[in-house]
Amino acid sequence: MSNSNIQSVxxxxxxxxxxxxxxxxxxxxxxxxxxxxxxLKNGSTTGGSAQVTIYTPAVKTAQYMLISDMGVLFDEGxxxxxxxxxxxxxxxxFYGGAxx
Numbered sequence: 001m002s003n004s005n006i007q008s009v010x011x012x013x014x015x016x017x018x019x020x021x022x023x024x025x026x027x028x029x030x031x032x033x034x035x036x037x038x039x040l041k042n043g044s045t046t047g048g049s050a051q052v053t054i055y056t057p058a059v060k061t062a063q064y065m066l067i068s069d070m071g072v073l074f075d076e077g078x079x080x081x082x083x084x085x086x087x088x089x090x091x092x093x094f095y096g097g098a099x100x
Contacts, residue, residue: 022097025071036086
């Protein structure tokens with residue numbers, strides 16, 4: 001992976017985050033003090049299949065997660081689906097594809 005160009009994209013609400021085939025290798029999120037969740041879906045709309053769901057604690061925090069073994073493959077891009085406004089931001093670190 002050292003020969004890859006790692007990119008990042010940040011969203012503060014539901015949205016198409018990455019277009020095209022990509023691998024997500026890291027996730028950074030911030031949240032309020034109310035438990036919530038967000039889902040990374042394969043594709044460009046909320047109708048895509050869920051690949052990763054993160055449940056956040058009932059504590060105002062920010063967390064970074066490194067995804068080992070080449071990350072999670074999304075064949076059709078990535079759509080971030082946040083449960084509510086308690087998810088303040090989601091940043092994806094990826095290679096392949098293009099930030100939206």
